[in-house]
Amino acid sequence: MDNQIILESLAAFRESQLECLAMSNRINQLMSMVLPSLSELVDAIEQKRQSHDNMSDFRRSLVSMPPLTFG
Structure with a gap:
């Protein structure tokens, strides 16, 4: 009787391990897609940030220029 319980517990544990492995494999597949x-x-955000920084630098340079005088 005790051996039967042990064997059933081991079988259930093994089944649980296989389910975890299958879930882990699925997570890895999803991660490789995502x-x-x-x-x-992230690259697009970085490009936008750099573009914004460049525009801010340009605006700052315009503000720091002396005013135009005519005449």
Whole structure:
């Protein structure tokens, strides 16, 4: 009787391990699909930030210029 309980427990544990492995594999698949998109998003945000910084630098340079005088 005790051996039967042990065998059933081991079988249930093994089944649980296989389910965890299957979930882990699925998570890895999803991550490999999502990470490139996230990387592209981060790159796009960085480009926008740099563009904004460049525009801010340009505006600051205009403000620091002496006023135009005519005449």
